[in-house]
Amino acid sequence: MSTASLQLDAHGRMKHFLCIEGLNRQLLTEILDTAESFTGVTEQTVKKVPLLRGKTIVNLFFEASTRTRTTFELAAKRLSADVLNINITQSSTVKGETLLDTLRNLEAMHVDMFVVRHNDSGAAHFIASHVAPHVSVINAGDGRHSHPTQALLDVFTIRRTKGPDFGRLRVAIVGDILHSRVARSQIHALNLLNTGDIRIVAPRTLVPAHAESLGVHVYHDLEAGIEGADVIIMLRLQRERMQGALLPSEHEYYELFGVTEEKLAVARPDVTIMHPGPINRGVEMDSEVADGSRSVILEQVTHGIAVRMAVMSMAMHHHKKSKA
Amino acid sequence: MSTASLQLDAHGRMKHFLCIEGLNRQLLTEILDTAESFTGVTEQTVKKVPLLRGKTIVNLFFEASTRTRTTFELAAKRLSADVLNINITQSSTVKGETLLDTLRNLEAMHVDMFVVRHNDSGAAHFIASHVAPHVSVINAGDGRHSHPTQALLDVFTIRRTKGPDFGRLRVAIVGDILHSRVARSQIHALNLLNTGDIRIVAPRTLVPAHAESLGVHVYHDLEAGIEGADVIIMLRLQRERMQGALLPSEHEYYELFGVTEEKLAVARPDVTIMHPGPINRGVEMDSEVADGSRSVILEQVTHGIAVRMAVMSMAMHHHKKSKA
Amino acid sequence: MSTASLQLDAHGRMKHFLCIEGLNRQLLTEILDTAESFTGVTEQTVKKVPLLRGKTIVNLFFEASTRTRTTFELAAKRLSADVLNINITQSSTVKGETLLDTLRNLEAMHVDMFVVRHNDSGAAHFIASHVAPHVSVINAGDGRHSHPTQALLDVFTIRRTKGPDFGRLRVAIVGDILHSRVARSQIHALNLLNTGDIRIVAPRTLVPAHAESLGVHVYHDLEAGIEGADVIIMLRLQRERMQGALLPSEHEYYELFGVTEEKLAVARPDVTIMHPGPINRGVEMDSEVADGSRSVILEQVTHGIAVRMAVMSMAMHHHKKSKA
Numbered sequence: 001m002s003t004a005s006l007q008l009d010a011h012g013r014m015k016h017f018l019c020i021e022g023l024n025r026q027l028l029t030e031i032l033d034t035a036e037s038f039t040g041v042t043e044q045t046v047k048k049v050p051l052l053r054g055k056t057i058v059n060l061f062f063e064a065s066t067r068t069r070t071t072f073e074l075a076a077k078r079l080s081a082d083v084l085n086i087n088i089t090q091s092s093t094v095k096g097e098t099l100l101d102t103l104r105n106l107e108a109m110h111v112d113m114f115v116v117r118h119n120d121s122g123a124a125h126f127i128a129s130h131v132a133p134h135v136s137v138i139n140a141g142d143g144r145h146s147h148p149t150q151a152l153l154d155v156f157t158i159r160r161t162k163g164p165d166f167g168r169l170r171v172a173i174v175g176d177i178l179h180s181r182v183a184r185s186q187i188h189a190l191n192l193l194n195t196g197d198i199r200i201v202a203p204r205t206l207v208p209a210h211a212e213s214l215g216v217h218v219y220h221d222l223e224a225g226i227e228g229a230d231v232i233i234m235l236r237l238q239r240e241r242m243q244g245a246l247l248p249s250e251h252e253y254y255e256l257f258g259v260t261e262e263k264l265a266v267a268r269p270d271v272t273i274m275h276p277g278p279i280n281r282g283v284e285m286d287s288e289v290a291d292g293s294r295s296v297i298l299e300q301v302t303h304g305i306a307v308r309m310a311v312m313s314m315a316m317h318h319h320k321k322s323k324a
Numbered sequence: 325m326s327t328a329s330l331q332l333d334a335h336g337r338m339k340h341f342l343c344i345e346g347l348n349r350q351l352l353t354e355i356l357d358t359a360e361s362f363t364g365v366t367e368q369t370v371k372k373v374p375l376l377r378g379k380t381i382v383n384l385f386f387e388a389s390t391r392t393r394t395t396f397e398l399a400a401k402r403l404s405a406d407v408l409n410i411n412i413t414q415s416s417t418v419k420g421e422t423l424l425d426t427l428r429n430l431e432a433m434h435v436d437m438f439v440v441r442h443n444d445s446g447a448a449h450f451i452a453s454h455v456a457p458h459v460s461v462i463n464a465g466d467g468r469h470s471h472p473t474q475a476l477l478d479v480f481t482i483r484r485t486k487g488p489d490f491g492r493l494r495v496a497i498v499g500d501i502l503h504s505r506v507a508r509s510q511i512h513a514l515n516l517l518n519t520g521d522i523r524i525v526a527p528r529t530l531v532p533a534h535a536e537s538l539g540v541h542v543y544h545d546l547e548a549g550i551e552g553a554d555v556i557i558m559l560r561l562q563r564e565r566m567q568g569a570l571l572p573s574e575h576e577y578y579e580l581f582g583v584t585e586e587k588l589a590v591a592r593p594d595v596t597i598m599h600p601g602p603i604n605r606g607v608e609m610d611s612e613v614a615d616g617s618r619s620v621i622l623e624q625v626t627h628g629i630a631v632r633m634a635v636m637s638m639a640m641h642h643h644k645k646s647k648a
Numbered sequence: 649m650s651t652a653s654l655q656l657d658a659h660g661r662m663k664h665f666l667c668i669e670g671l672n673r674q675l676l677t678e679i680l681d682t683a684e685s686f687t688g689v690t691e692q693t694v695k696k697v698p699l700l701r702g703k704t705i706v707n708l709f710f711e712a713s714t715r716t717r718t719t720f721e722l723a724a725k726r727l728s729a730d731v732l733n734i735n736i737t738q739s740s741t742v743k744g745e746t747l748l749d750t751l752r753n754l755e756a757m758h759v760d761m762f763v764v765r766h767n768d769s770g771a772a773h774f775i776a777s778h779v780a781p782h783v784s785v786i787n788a789g790d791g792r793h794s795h796p797t798q799a800l801l802d803v804f805t806i807r808r809t810k811g812p813d814f815g816r817l818r819v820a821i822v823g824d825i826l827h828s829r830v831a832r833s834q835i836h837a838l839n840l841l842n843t844g845d846i847r848i849v850a851p852r853t854l855v856p857a858h859a860e861s862l863g864v865h866v867y868h869d870l871e872a873g874i875e876g877a878d879v880i881i882m883l884r885l886q887r888e889r890m891q892g893a894l895l896p897s898e899h900e901y902y903e904l905f906g907v908t909e910e911k912l913a914v915a916r917p918d919v920t921i922m923h924p925g926p927i928n929r930g931v932e933m934d935s936e937v938a939d940g941s942r943s944v945i946l947e948q949v950t951h952g953i954a955v956r957m958a959v960m961s962m963a964m965h966h967h968k969k970s971k972a
Contacts, residue, residue, distance in 0.1 A: 008631075042758045046702030048730075054370030067753070070732060074704065074757055077730045082401045084394060101602055105391070108625035109398055110366045226393065278749055301756035378694030380722065406696075406725045408718060429715070432949035433689045466950055546917055 005230045006025035006128055015130040016137040017311045019146040020188035028192050031061070032156050034310035041078060042305050051313050052081035060127075061140075062118040067278070068140050071301075072115045075308035085109070100130060107132040108312045110315060114138070121181075125151040136315040144181050150276055151185035153307040155193060157300050158231055161272050166193040170268075172219075174201040174257060175235030175284060178208050182276050183235055191215045201225030201257070205246045222257050229267045233274040234259060234284045250283050259285040261292070272296055293303065330452055340452040341635045343470040345513035352516050356480050359627065365402060366629050375637050376405035380435040382407045384451075384615040385464075386442040391602070392464050394437045395625075399632035406473055408435070424454060431456040436571035436640060438462070445469035445505075460639040468505050473635060474600055475509030477628040479517060481620055484627070485596050490517040494592075496543075496550045498525040499559030499583060499608060500571075502532050506600050507559055515539050524551030525581070529570045546581050553591045557598040558583060558608045574607050583609040585616070596620055654776055664776040664785040667794040668836035674839050680804050682958035683951065689726060699961050700729035700949040705761040708775075708797060709788075710736045710766040715926070716788050719949075720763045723956035732733050732759070758965060762786070769829075770791035776886075784963040786956075792829050796925055797959060799833030801952040803841060805944055806879055807918050808883040808951070810968045814841040820864070820867075820874045821884030822905060823932060824895075826856050830924050831883055839863050849873030849905070853894045870905050877915045880931045881922040882907060898931050909932040920944055
C-alpha cells in the first residue's frame, strides 16, 4: 500500500500522519493553518480546548525521548485527551509479547491514537498498516526515515517568519544529512511548498548518495552553502558518529561547519537561524548565534505544540466525521 | 476477620474487592450488570463519565505489570478520577519506610482507593484490613492467591458470549493450575455462577493437591478434558517454571497441551476460546486458534476495562452513600 | 538580586516560592490562611477546584523523591492543573543539553510553573533568577539549603494544634541540624512567627557553627532540650551520615536522642510530636511516640497538600492579576 493511500482516506483526508511524502500541498497548508489557530490556545490563560475530551492517546515509545514525548503529551493534554505513556522497551516485550499482540490489546481497550517513536525505519508505517480502523497513528520519529512533525514545525516557523511565499526563499540545511530523519522530512516539506532553493551543506561522508535526486543543491563548504541564505537550519550532531570515523573531531567540525556570527556575514542580513534542539553549543553553532536576535530556535519549540495539536485533532476529527 | 466481612459492609455492599470467595451470586451478578452498562461508555466518542471526578486512585504496584496497570489507569481515567502511579519497588522502601507507614501517608493525603499488585499472596487482604475507613482496596493480583478482576472479566465475557445460564455450560481451564492466581479466581467465579461442569486440564505436576475439593473435574489428557467443552480457557505458561523441572520443554508442552484447530474437533463446534494474555503463540495454542473466529481473547481485554470501571465505581459509590 | 526581591513582585506579592527568608510575617500568615481554606477541599467528596485549569505545572526533579513529588502532583491535580513529571537525571542531560537550554525549551512550551527538587543548594534560586517572566518557581528542596513547603506545613500544623500565638510556645527541633534543609527552613519560619523559644537539640558534631546566630538555643542533651517543650520536631536521621563518623551507631543515637514516652515526661503534658517523615522507627523515636495520641505526624502529611495548593495558587494568581 502506498504511503499516500495509507495516510489519507478515500476523501483525501488525514487518517494517519506518517511522513511528509504522502501529503499534498493543500493538505500540508491545511495543517499549517490549523496549527496557526492553535497558537492562540497555548498563549491564553486557560491553555485547553475540549476537542479531544474522552479520547485516549497512547505514547508508544520504543526509543526513549523525554523531549519529544513531552511535546506530544502536552499537545494531547491541551486538547483535553487522556494520555497513557507506554515505554515498550521496559514493559510487555519483557513477557515476550509480540508487537502485534501489544497493538491488538491496546486497540481492544478502545484507545484512539498511537504516537509512535521507534529506532527502526518504517516502524510507524508498519503499525499504521496493521492497526484497527478506529485508530490513528502519528509518527514521532522512526529510525533514519522520517520525523514529520519536526519538519512541519520547521516549515510552520519559516512561514511565520518569512511569509507564505516559499518560492523566493533560499534554505540551507547544515549537518549530518546522511543519518538525519529530520533532514529527510524537511527536504520533502520544503519541496512540497515549492521552496526556491534548497541546499544541503555537509562533509562528503555525511551526504547521502544521489542527494541531488531529492531536489537539493549539495555543498561541502559552509560559506558557499549559506551564501545569500534566507534560512539556515542546523542539524544536531550525533556524537556517536565520531567513533565511526565518519566525522572529524568536534573541534574540527566546528572549525569547518560550525556557524558563527562572522561566517553568517555571507548570508542575508535577515537570515533566520533554526535548529531542532537540543543544541551542542560550540559544535553546530556558537552561543552568540543560538541566542542571537535572528535565532527562532525557541519559537520552533513553541510551534511544535501547536503543530502537534493540529495533526492530532485533524487525524481524530476525520474519524468523528466519517462515523457520523 | 473473614474475607466476606472484609470485602462487604454491614449492608452487604462492596467496600473492598479482594477475591471472588467473599462475594455472593447476587453481588457478582450486580457487578456484571454494572460492567454491562459501562461497555457503552468505552464505545462512544467521548469515553468518559464524571462518576469519580475529584477522587484520587493510587496504583500501588509492588510487582511491575504495565499491562494490568494500564487497564486500571484507563478505567480510572474514564471514570474521571485522578490517578497516581506508585511503584513501590522503586520508591519509598528505598528510604526504609515500612509498608504501613507508606499506607498511612497516602491515606493522610486523602486518597480514595488503592489498586494493589503484589507478589505475596494475601497482600491485598493485609492492606485492606489495615487501611483507613475512607479508603477502598482493589486486588490487582496477589502472589498465587487471587486475581479477581481477571476472573470477573472472564465470566463477563462468557456471559456475553454464551448467555446468562452457566448451568448448562462445560468450561475447561487448561494449563498451570498449580501456580495460577487466575485459575483459582476463575474456579471460584464459575462455581458461584453454578457452572454445570468445570474442568481443569494440566500435567500431574501442575495440579494442586485435592483439586477436586474446589468443585472441579481433573483431567491430565487434553482431548479428554476439552471434549464437549463450551468454553476453553488457556492459562499463560510461565517459562520460569520449566527450570524447576515441573514442566517439560515448551515443545513437549505444546505437543501435549497446546490447543490446535485439529484438537478442537472434540470440543463443541461453537466452543469459545479464551486466554488472559499475553499469549505464548505456539506454546499454549496455535496462532490459528488464537486469531480464529471462536477466539474472544481481545473481547476479554475490552471487557476488562468495563469490569474494572464497575468494581471501582461500586466500591466508591458505597462510600458516598454511607457518608450521606 | 536579594531573595526577597526574587520571590516577591514590586507589590510585595508572591511570584516564586524559594525559601522562608524572603517572606515577611504578613505574607507567611496569608499563605497559612489560604492553606486553611484548602483543607476543606481535600476533605469533601469532589476534591477538586478549577483554580488552575489549563495551567501546566512541571515537576522538575533532579533528585528522586517519590514522596515529595506525589504531594506536589496531588496538590496540582486538585487545583485542576495539568502536570508533567520530568526526571532530569534520566532525560535531557543524557543528550548533553544544559540546564538553561532545558528551561528555555520548557518555557517555550508555555508551561506556567516549575516545582524544582535538586541536591545543590541554591538550585531553585538559580532557576528562578533565569526563568521567563511568565513562569513561577517553587522550591521542593535544594541541597542543604531550604525546604520551605515542609517548614510551612510544619508551622501550619503547629498553628492548628496550638493556636496562632507562637510567642508563648517552646519548640524543640531534635536531630541532625547541620545537614538539614528542613531544620533551616523551620527555624526561619518559627522566627518569623515570633516563636517564644526555639531550641535545637543535637550531638555536637551535628550542630552548625554559630548556631545561636540563627536565634535558637542549642542543647546537646535531649532531656534538657525538650524540658517544658510545647512542640518537639524530630528530624529524619540520614543513615549515610554514620559512615562519616559524624554519628554514633543507630543504637547509640537512639539511646541518647531517640524520643520515648519515658523521656517525654519532662516535656509539657500536651506536647505535640512532629516529624517530616519517613520515620526511622526505633531510631529517632519509639513507635509508641510516633503513633501516640500526641503525634500529629500524619496531620502534617495532610496539611502538606493544602499548603502546597496554597503556594501554587498564590504564585499563579499573582500572574493572573498582574496581566489583567
